[in-house]
Amino acid sequence: MVAEDMKLECGPDFVTLVWTERRSQADLSLFRLGNCSPTRISAPEAVFSVDVNDCNFRRIVTGDHLMYTNDLTYRSSPDFTYPVACAYERPNNWYPLLYEPVFSTYGLGDLVFHIGLMNADFSGPAESSTFPLGSFIPIMASVSQMTHQPLLLLLEECVAATTAELQPESTLYPIIANKGCLVDSLVSPSKFEQRQKSSEIHLSLQAFRFGLGERVFIHCKLVAWDPNGMDHTKKACHYVKEHGWELLDNSAYSNLCDCCESDCKSRRTRSTASEIKVVCAKDSIKITWKINAELVPYAARLFLGTCMASGFHVLPSGEGQAEFNYAFADCKFKKQTRRMGSTFPEPWRRCF
Template sequence: MMALVWQGVLLAVLVAAMSVNADMQVDCRPDYMTLVWRESRNQVDPTLFRLGNCIPTSFSGRETVFTVGFNDCNFRRLVTGDQLIYSNDLMHISSPDSNELPFTLPVVCSYQRPKDWYNPTYVPEFNTYGEGEMVFHIGLMNEDFSGPAESTSFPLGSFIPIMASVELNFHQPLLLLLDECVAAATPELNPGSHLYPIITNKGCLVDSKTSGSRFEPRQNSSEIHLSLQAFRFAMGKEVYLHCELVAWDPVGLDHTKKACNYVQNHGWELVDNPAYSNLCDCCDSTCKSRRMRSTASGKLGVVKKAVLGPFTITENP
């Protein structure tokens, strides 16, 4: 069945030029790939090759073979435009008693995305943003967040399900947060843009004070679900959400790194642990920020700007 779905798909392989004296062949198939490495040097140990976090499927003499699925071996997946791209790294790890230097080579399989294909976790309609080895996504979902939205038109007062996520690849586990979000009628923000604030003050869902909007209970630390009640802004026109996505150390929450709902007749509540809702106390004043640090050096987190849309809000029938 899968072969029928992918029939006629364009297959492409990108392999970096190799300074080592060897031959690498990659055969990209619909849902798996085979990589064959033929080594000309006697002293290279084939058992020390890795594709992502996978050991060789087989090896004989100077030939090392990987036959692996794209759901294994820490493959990185990127959906962009009409392309579906899977990438990984072939590595050779030097043994302590070897004079051979370790090396890493990129391996990429690129496919034309079938029109009826979407990933059950990340939809192709998502806007996608790269940050080093991290890939951020934000998109419109259906009512139970199980797949893509069937429409980009929402009646006033209905809920707009939004999911933001980050693919961490080899990074330490991080918590995804929505730091700021405003609605605008344009895909770019200009000095004179008319804005509707949704999330302000470093993670405070201010729209929940006057509506039923809410952050949903978290299912996965690398995702955050927002049920946004359709508001009276740019009615019948295209609306864009301009947001800052934050991937942050889960033990590093403070007044500036949090997700807070306003609960009527109760006050502000921290989504990830209501026992520490005092972190939301500044939502009605000013939550002072501190300097962001980068995971590139193994520290706390990164921020990525993202735009979601367009979608439209219509009058109730």
């Protein structure tokens, strides 16, 4: 269903939405499609031309269809919400992909990162890339979560350089270093702003004297992490005069920032060891997969090919045990022929 003031075009892998605003006082830059600002504004229209893998589109599989849904919102009016949906025929060969853990986070789908200059209140993109000395440069970074569990976005490292690509001979100015420490805040009022979403991070960086007469490029390393897994190497810290180093996401744990003027290293070991047992019959297979306790909350995202676990329970030790009991005709098993003198890798060789 499309609202009277909305035009929606669903392409093969993109969406074009045009919203016609009838209120003369409305600020078109405050419209959002998911977490995306308009790609073009031409009064009275706000236009979004985006990929379905961006903007926090939600993917729903229903029978023979793939559906991508989102919401059109207006930042200054919480009651303004219009649903947006695009439905596509489900390809015959489509099935969920199993991804390796990304920073101890499991999910179905790629992570897409964004970073850019914003206007003063972070409500839309900056109109200029020139900033007077001493003014603030608003920088926003975000990660499109897709079907992942909630993610905490962190800026692990940022440097200013006079080259578009970092080279050994590049002149650098450190902004964020030592695993998330805003070192520039030691000599300026630069700071992280309070989060609106865990998947976004806002940085107010005071413009500094660097690369006079040259273009300046800011290079950053972004990390998406478990919101409950912060440590000395996964954090966002800035220096506050009279208080010292402060953790953005919970000042009560600012001791995680104590290493910002030394060397930040992880002080805990997180084991992801697992144990797999395979029992093969003529036409079927049974797999028992013992997983670390830290992965238990994500058990519903364990797949054997296209098949979910047929059983799962938590052991007294806190570890989890997933069972897959399927016929070889299921789960997209692939038939392979063993060459003479070769062997299959563990644990599969016990089936042959």
